Amino acid sequence: MKILYLETSSKNCSVAVSDNEKLLCLCEEVSENYKQSESLHTYVEWALEGAGISLKDIEAVSLGKGPGSYTGLRIGAASAKGFCYGLKVPFIAINSLESMIEPFLGNNYDLIVPLVDARRMEVYTAIYDGNTGEELSGTEAKILYETSFEEYRDKKIIFVGDGAKKAKDILQLPDAVFKDDVYPSAQYLIKKTLEKIEKKEFEDTAYFEPFYLKDFHGVKKNKS
Secondary structure, three states, X not given: XXXXXXXXXXXXXXXXXXXXXXXXXXXXXXXXXXXXHHHHHHXXXXXXXXXXXXXXXXXXXXXXXXXXXXXXXXXXXXXXXXXHHHHOOOEEEEOHHHHHXXXXXXXXXXXXXXXXXXXXXXXXXXXXXXXXXXEEEEEEEEEOOOOOOHHHOOOOEEEEOOOHHHHHHHOOOOOOEEEOOOOOOHHHHHHHHHHHHHOOOOOOOOOOOOOOOOOHHHOOOOOO
């Protein structure tokens, strides 16, 4: 099964193509200027070319649904919907934080904590088991204080994501590992996507909304 993956929730504009679990091609670039609007469709073309297939060969589309950049998520969701409508294929959506923990699973950490930089001292975060990847604490917007995550002081813990930089300066966790050059990547959506396809857990393409977690600048969305 040929699957197209889009991850646009962060500064990393990322596109991947797989044949089942086998990664065929990955195109991505981290940019301070959030290049999703100008780069995404070019990366899709490059990824398909690199995979040696054409768009009509794609049998499903998977999206990193957030949380993250409001604008980036809207661009990714609009593109994913467009591909699904045009190709008449299923739409799968994965929590972007889950793609951040994949490279660190099984590396002897008790806990993996993704931290996506939000405004001021806030981060989007969740807590995952370092071996199984099981979600131990749900996704939330969290304001960082010196005492944040203090209850995990005795655990071997790694914080990953662009929010780890400010966390390192604030948190009183001298033994924790902080890795701030980690962004959600389309290549790490593959495993969860295949699990959802197996269970036929597909999104309703027409009504899908990204996982914004918070309303844009505090403006409430009208619910019709």
